[in-house]
Amino acid sequence: MIETDVEFADEVVEKLVSEKNLIVFNDDVNTFDHVIDSLIKVCKHDSLQAEQCTHIIHFNGKCEVKRGEYSKLEPMCTALLDRGISAEIQ
Template sequence: MYPDMMNMSPYSTVAHTQIDIDTDVLVAEETGLIQSLIVWNDEVNTFDWVIESLVDICNHTPESAEQCALIVHFSGKYAVKKGDFDTLKPMCEALLDRGISATIG
């Protein structure tokens, strides 16, 4: 309890604050749902090819692309980019066109 409230009678009138939830914000978040572009490990593509593709398609720095490629290799998959579906879809298609396994989820 707050110190000011400890000395109050239980019959005292206490002002209550009402909090309104802005439902417009919730709707906006649902329509702009953040997705992940996931790259999957395979036994076909080289590290250099995956790194080059992430730099070209996803605008990664070479260092970031290398880290992503290592995580994909050792973990089996990795979310290499986050964003809305409309932004990620062409990136996913471009990776698939290069023979790299990718999904949006």
């Protein structure tokens, strides 16, 4: 029983370490509507989630808009960058 618990704990730690965050940063260029539309199209947010993230970006300077494996986040990050939105994976 103890071995199973240790194995499970190792799997959880491994998953947490492999998860990354897609961060979007505030800028003085993009409009609220552009960022909202981009989060809906690129990150598959619903409109409320996209609006909330956009306000967090505006007031806090950045927001974690998506969490997951690097391979899933990389195309989203690239698409946001292509739209002129400052983003990175951390």
